[in-house]
Amino acid sequence: MIKNRLIILCTVSTMMVSCSSITYRETLQPTTIKINHQTDSIESKKAPKTIPRPGFNALPVNQYQLDNGLTVLHFQSELKVTPITVMGLFLDNPEPYKPINLSLNAAWNQVVFNDKTTRISLLAANVGVKVRSLAGSIATGWYFETLLRNQSHGLKLLSTIVQKRAYSESELSYQKQNYSLNQQLKSVNGLSQSSQLYKALVFSKNSAIARQSRKSSRDKSLSTIGISELENYFNQSFIAPSMVLIIISPTQFEQLKPEIELQFSELGKNKPVITNQKIDSNNILPSFTLLRPEDGLYAISRPNSTQVDIRISFTPISIEKHEYQSLKIFADTLAGRSLNSRMQSDLRERQGLSYSIYHQLDQVSNFHSLHFLSSTEDHKLPALLSGMQQHIDYLLNNGLSNKEFEFIKQRRLVNLQRSRIHPFQKISFMLQNFTNDNPLDKISHEANELSQLSYLQFQKFVKRIKNQQQIVILTGDTAAIKHHLCQLHNCDINWYSSKLLPR
Amino acid sequence: MRIFILIQQLARIIPDKLLLSSGLFLLLVTEAASGFDLGQCKMLPKSIISNYNNLKFHQYQLDNGLRILVIPQHDEHFFTMRLVYGVGGRDEKPGQSGYAHLVEHLMFKGTELLKDGEYMAQVQQAGGISNASTDYDKTDYWAQLPLNYLERAIWMEASRMRGLKLTQTSLDNQLQAVKEEKALRLTNQPYLNPVSRFILSEWENTAYNQLLIGSDEDLTTANLIKMEQWLGQFYHPSNAVLTLTGDLDAEKTFSLVEKYFNDIPTGKSRAQLKPFRVPQQAKSVSLHDSKSPWPIHGFAWQVPGFEDEDSVAIRVANDILFNQEEGIIYQELVHNQLAFTVLRLDYAFQHLALANAIVVPHSYVSSSRIKTIVDESLESLNSNGVSYQQLCQAVNIRGVNRLSALNSPFSRLAELGNNLLLHNDASYGRKQLQQLLNLTPEKIQLVIQRYYTKDYLFITVEPDWPTRWLKSILEFLPDGIGKSIEKDFL
Numbered sequence: 001m002i003k004n005r006l007i008i009l010c011t012v013s014t015m016m017v018s019c020s021s022i023t024y025r026e027t028l029q030p031t032t033i034k035i036n037h038q039t040d041s042i043e044s045k046k047a048p049k050t051i052p053r054p055g056f057n058a059l060p061v062n063q064y065q066l067d068n069g070l071t072v073l074h075f076q077s078e079l080k081v082t083p084i085t086v087m088g089l090f091l092d093n094p095e096p097y098k099p100i101n102l103s104l105n106a107a108w109n110q111v112v113f114n115d116k117t118t119r120i121s122l123l124a125a126n127v128g129v130k131v132r133s134l135a136g137s138i139a140t141g142w143y144f145e146t147l148l149r150n151q152s153h154g155l156k157l158l159s160t161i162v163q164k165r166a167y168s169e170s171e172l173s174y175q176k177q178n179y180s181l182n183q184q185l186k187s188v189n190g191l192s193q194s195s196q197l198y199k200a201l202v203f204s205k206n207s208a209i210a211r212q213s214r215k216s217s218r219d220k221s222l223s224t225i226g227i228s229e230l231e232n233y234f235n236q237s238f239i240a241p242s243m244v245l246i247i248i249s250p251t252q253f254e255q256l257k258p259e260i261e262l263q264f265s266e267l268g269k270n271k272p273v274i275t276n277q278k279i280d281s282n283n284i285l286p287s288f289t290l291l292r293p294e295d296g297l298y299a300i301s302r303p304n305s306t307q308v309d310i311r312i313s314f315t316p317i318s319i320e321k322h323e324y325q326s327l328k329i330f331a332d333t334l335a336g337r338s339l340n341s342r343m344q345s346d347l348r349e350r351q352g353l354s355y356s357i358y359h360q361l362d363q364v365s366n367f368h369s370l371h372f373l374s375s376t377e378d379h380k381l382p383a384l385l386s387g388m389q390q391h392i393d394y395l396l397n398n399g400l401s402n403k404e405f406e407f408i409k410q411r412r413l414v415n416l417q418r419s420r421i422h423p424f425q426k427i428s429f430m431l432q433n434f435t436n437d438n439p440l441d442k443i444s445h446e447a448n449e450l451s452q453l454s455y456l457q458f459q460k461f462v463k464r465i466k467n468q469q470q471i472v473i474l475t476g477d478t479a480a481i482k483h484h485l486c487q488l489h490n491c492d493i494n495w496y497s498s499k500l501l502p503r
Numbered sequence: 504m505r506i507f508i509l510i511q512q513l514a515r516i517i518p519d520k521l522l523l524s525s526g527l528f529l530l531l532v533t534e535a536a537s538g539f540d541l542g543q544c545k546m547l548p549k550s551i552i553s554n555y556n557n558l559k560f561h562q563y564q565l566d567n568g569l570r571i572l573v574i575p576q577h578d579e580h581f582f583t584m585r586l587v588y589g590v591g592g593r594d595e596k597p598g599q600s601g602y603a604h605l606v607e608h609l610m611f612k613g614t615e616l617l618k619d620g621e622y623m624a625q626v627q628q629a630g631g632i633s634n635a636s637t638d639y640d641k642t643d644y645w646a647q648l649p650l651n652y653l654e655r656a657i658w659m660e661a662s663r664m665r666g667l668k669l670t671q672t673s674l675d676n677q678l679q680a681v682k683e684e685k686a687l688r689l690t691n692q693p694y695l696n697p698v699s700r701f702i703l704s705e706w707e708n709t710a711y712n713q714l715l716i717g718s719d720e721d722l723t724t725a726n727l728i729k730m731e732q733w734l735g736q737f738y739h740p741s742n743a744v745l746t747l748t749g750d751l752d753a754e755k756t757f758s759l760v761e762k763y764f765n766d767i768p769t770g771k772s773r774a775q776l777k778p779f780r781v782p783q784q785a786k787s788v789s790l791h792d793s794k795s796p797w798p799i800h801g802f803a804w805q806v807p808g809f810e811d812e813d814s815v816a817i818r819v820a821n822d823i824l825f826n827q828e829e830g831i832i833y834q835e836l837v838h839n840q841l842a843f844t845v846l847r848l849d850y851a852f853q854h855l856a857l858a859n860a861i862v863v864p865h866s867y868v869s870s871s872r873i874k875t876i877v878d879e880s881l882e883s884l885n886s887n888g889v890s891y892q893q894l895c896q897a898v899n900i901r902g903v904n905r906l907s908a909l910n911s912p913f914s915r916l917a918e919l920g921n922n923l924l925l926h927n928d929a930s931y932g933r934k935q936l937q938q939l940l941n942l943t944p945e946k947i948q949l950v951i952q953r954y955y956t957k958d959y960l961f962i963t964v965e966p967d968w969p970t971r972w973l974k975s976i977l978e979f980l981p982d983g984i985g986k987s988i989e990k991d992f993l
Contacts, residue, residue: 047616048654078578081915082554082906121828126544128899145907147551156541174840189692304793307686337632339611339623349611349620352679355687375687380679407628414630414649418581422911 061430062253069241070264073430074253077423085151085249086423088143089158090134092242092435104233107225109135111175120161127153131161138435143246143427151249152259158245159263162238169227176225190309190475191373193300193498197473201298202315202369204289239268244434248423288364290316293471294494297485300475302498307375308476312388315469316367325446325453326461327368329408331359333400334391335372342391343372353384378480385472385485392470399462405455416447544895547902549940554906555933560919561753562929565761567769568741572919572929573756574748576912581631582653582749583912585645586660587920589773590737592639593710593852598724601717602733604637605681605725610644611635612673616662619673625652625659639711640853641924645913650750654759660745661763664738669727678722685716694799694964697790701962702803702850702857705786710776711855739770746920748912776854781805785958791965798974800862800870801962802877806954808854810925815938816950817858821847822897823889823947824880824955825860829896831889832860832880840986841868841876853925858954867985869978870963881955888948902939905932 062074093105124131129144142161146154245264247256293315319327335343335358343357357374372392376384400408420426474481475498482491560574591603613619626633631648644663648656690696699714706712745764747756783805806817824832825845836842843863850857862873908914922931965971977985 048658080576080578081558081909084907084910119828122896123541125829125896125900126541128547128903130900130904145903147547147554147903147906149551153541160541306691307683338627340620340627345620348676348680350676352676353683355680355684375691376683377686411627411630415632418630418632418647418649421579421581 064253064257066240066261066265068265068267069239070267071244071434072260073244073246073434074256075248075426075430076252077248077250079250083148083250084145084423085148085154085247085251086143086145086427087151087154087158087245087247087249088141088427088431089162089243089245090139090141090143090431090434091238092139092244093237103225104230105135105140107172107176108230108234109133109140111172111230120157123160124157127157129154129157131157139431141431143424145423148250151251151256155259155263159267162243163267172225172227172230190300190302190305190307190375190498191311193302194309194311194473194475195371197298197300197496198311198313198369198371198471201293201471202291203364204291240264241268243268244431246427246430246434248426290367292469295469295471296492296494298471298473298494298496299478299481300473300496300498301478302475303477305476305480306377308378308381308474308481309375310373310381310385310388311473311475312372312385312392313471313473314370314465315471316364316369317465317468319366319368322449322453322457323461324368325412325450326458327361327370329400329405329412329453329458330395330462330465331361331370332412333404333408334395335359342395343374343388346391347374347384347387351383351387353380353387357388378476378484381474381476381481381484385474389472396462396466399459400455402455405458409450409453413447413450416450544892544899546895547899547940549937551902551906552933552936552940555909555930555936558909558915558919560929561757562923563757563760565740565765567739567765567767569760569764569767570744570923571757571760572744572746572916572923573751573753574746574915574919575751575753576748576915577750579749579912580650581647581912582650582656582747582751583645583647583916584656584660584745584747585643585913585916585920586664586743586745587641587643587917587924588737589641589742589924591637591641592713592715593776593854594737594773595713597713598721599729599733600713600721601681601715602721602725602729603642604716605677605722606730606733606738607635607637607642607644608677608681609667609669609673609730610663612677613668613670614662614665615668616665617659619670622659622663625655629655631656637715638852639715641921643917643920645916647912653751653756657759658763661767664740664743664764664767666738667734669730671727674725674727674730678725681716681722682719689716691794693795694792696794697792697964698801698848698962701788701790705805705960706781706855709779709781709855711852736771737773740764740767741769742773744920744924746916748915778807778810778854780807781855783954783956783958785960787961787963789963789965793967795964795966797863797970798870798966799964800864800873801859801960801964802862803857803859803960803962804954804956805960806856806858808852808856810853812938813950813953814851814856815935816942816946817856817954818851819894819897819901819939819942820889820947820950820955821858821860822901823893824884824951826897826900829893829900831884831893832877835876835880836862836873840982841865841873865985866974866989867977867980867982874961878957881951881957884948884951884955889944889951891944894942894944894947898939898942902936905936905939
């Protein structure tokens with residue numbers, strides 16, 4: 001009975017729908033909309049087979065060098081719906097592990113964009129551009145997308161950013177302060193606090209670069225930077241041989257050259273004072289020292305928290321180049337992006353213990369820190385924490401089956417190719433290749449490495465990290481953590497206050 | 504019988520590739536930088552609208568009412584698919600808050616043809632990604648996969664529309680996951696919880712007055728019968744739009760959709776909302792939040808949703824006032840060192856929106872001082888209007904964003920699919936782009952006079968007392984001393 005009544009209603013409502021789309025039918029094909037009661041078509045219920053996947057496409061990149069040493073990387077994109085050019089200008093930091101440079105980069109980027117005289121963002125707005133900036137230890141720079149019709153203006157804008165800078169002492173002072181608070185406001189959640197504690201536990205106090213990034217803003221090196229330091233740094237570092245211009249445009253490379261020459265041939269004629277010799281991360285360690293934290297459980301007291309944040313971290317693992325793909329497979333298997341990773345499928349989908357369980361990989365030189373992160377209501381803390389630990393232990397003890405390994409490897413290969421659809425993703429890959437001296441198509445390079453990875457190599461890697469120290473950091477309400485964990489850990493917890501974390 | 508509609512199959516005399524290779528293309532579409540002064544704003548020409556016309560899409564409709572858009576994009580060697588349903592938070596009756604979002608979670612559980620978790624397992628196996636989102640107006644499900652999975656993906660999506668095979672266990676664990684999501688995204692976050700609850704209370708008599716993620720009470724009383732009723736009411740072909748883009752053949756793609764969706768029975772249309780306005784009323788509130796580390800001040804104006812013909816102008820006016828860096832009030836407050844930053848929250852829906860700005864003040868600047876500056880700026884704009892340069896910058900940024908978004912498969916599908924679902928016109932974005940390019944300083948002044956009045960909501964979120972007291976003391980000191988103390992303190 002109920003079904004019949006519903007069907008009658010549906011008929012009426014469908015007529016209403018058909019009325020609203022009358023324009024299409026009048027102008028094109030008049031038709032009637034019928035209700036189809038048939039629901040048991042065998043054809044529509046049968047799972048279709050998938051056909052074999054097409055091969056891996058390389059990303060063809062043109063490379064060119066101006067007389068002043070500026071590298072230009074160009075990828076000719078298809079002419080899309082909207083003709084868009086994406087471009088960026090980056091400094092490949094000559095001394096990536098020198099702590100002061102990170103602070104200088106941050107300060108320089110802040111000042112140049114907020115300066116009242118040049119007001120780069122206003123110039124950019126004139127041509128409809130929103131400039132995005134990057135200020136890291138490895139690279140510093142700016143990138144944006146613009147309409148193809150305005151690509152010459154975009155090049156001029158990039159050239160203006162690095163060549164017509166102007167800033168005052170008071171502006172610098174204000175921006176340093178502003179930057180500091182902004183960074184602090186960004187790190188108000190439990191997981192960013194546990195990240196800060198993790199770095200303090202595994203890197204010694206003098207390891208500024210490893211203990212970045214909000215730390216760097218409070219570093220004394222930033223507070224002592226004045227205009228002259230900034231100017232010197234700029235003149236010595238922002239030189240054409242250390243920079244790369246990346247363009248993704250439907251325009252052919254040859255046609256872009258004259259405009260590029262016009263805008264950038266005057267860039268950085270000064271000779272580099274800082275050596276352009278890169279640090280070989282395999283041989284020379286940047287300035288950080290690893291510590292061995294005490295075994296046990298760490299907790300950060302965060303009053304009134306309605307959840308407890310969990311961070312299970314491996315202390316930094318020294319990774320050889322060929323082992324990186326094994327590390328990624330290890331991390332993805334346990335807590336990759338999909339709901340089907342082992343932790344997500346068991347702890348979220350089956351047990352409802354958390355909304356999200358994921359991993360994070362941080363790198364300093366050839367040391368990688370692997371973290372598994374999640375949050376939960378305090379009463380579920382014991383179950384979630386032990387569940388996460390059990391999954392990690394199980395994979396460390398048993399590795400993957402050969403079949404499972406091949407399956408995950410293939411999936412990652414497809415994912416690699418998919419991850420470069422957006423032009424900003426392409427820019428990011430091209431920049432990484434440039435700064436790491438990798439082949440230009442890093443995706444193909446990475447795919448190659450992955451294809452060559454054998455099951456035995458993976459299993460060997462898992463065996464190697466089996467005894468790597470793990471530390472657990474919780475952030476949440478003190479009473480709640482104590483109440484729910486004391487039985488499990490005998491209250492053997494190293495406590496920290498969220499307001500007094502080591503810096 | 505199907506309806507086949509092909510829109511904007513514009514004949515092009517010279518193919519793109521030929522233009523590119525001949526070098527003619529550059530001459531036609533790019534402007535030389537030489538002689539161009541970056542300091543002068545030149546408004547995007549109205550001819551730029553032709554870029555929107557380049558968006559070629561094929562529109563179909565099945566007998567059961569399912570609308571389909573196929574947008575071939577042959578350089579994307581993956582396909583992206585999005586199914587958007589006309590259901591969201593505004594469809595929830597009292598006692599049902601959170602249902603739209605909870606059902607979104609349940610859609611990843613089993614169907615008659617797919618075991619629990621199999622949908623995501625298949626997507627993952629293919630090396631693809633998939634997710635879903637819910638807002639007040641709609642709920643969407645999307646996936647991006649290699650082309651060889653096209654038919655499988657369409658089949659799986661059809662299987663989900665046919666109906667779910669829900670169990671008490673799957674409902675229970677998703678209720679738990681949603682509760683965790685609520686804590687993660689809302690209740691355990693600074694600022695958001697008190698602010699969103701206050702805004703909802705201001706929208707009390709509208710369909711947008713309930714918490715999208717649901718109240719604890721309503722989530723606790725959700726059961727299998729209620730979920731099935733919800734699915735039956737909203738998850739059917741005539742309440743959905745399926746969009747696909749990538750290296751696809753439109754006809755073949757449509758045939759696959761027809762094969763798997765055609766026999767799914769249709770359902771009752773969604774109740775239409777009549778246009779309404781929430782009256783503007785001056786109100787000042789102070790909300791205490793112990794999770795917030797620093798005070799913030801929010802300014803908010805009740806404005807019409809994006810269905811309204813003033814919507815484009817309202818948004819541009821908001822950009823001119825509050826955009827980071829270029830905004831008039833941003834400059835007044837941030838560049839004069841009175842505020843650290845000015846941010847905006849996205850509270851715009853089909854029938855209702857809240858134009859807003861969140862000011863993060865310096866410790867030595869009181870709320871009344873911030874309020875005075877905002878009032879004075881509004882008064883000045885009200886009387887004198889905005890300059891051509893200010894309008895030009897806002898229009899250019901918005902115009903380029905709008906056009907460039909069409910190059911992203913996800914934004915492309917969202918733009919066309921949402922417009923077809925909510926406006927019954929996939930090309931509605933073209934109309935909005937035209938409105939944007941037709942704006943004048945006079946129109947913006949009118950909108951400011953009409954909507955950005957002094958009758959705004961002024962919301963302050965206060966942190967715990969030590970910070971609050973310290974700030975109150977600094978507010979009485981001269982700026983120079985305040986700045987110096989703030990610098991040392993921070």
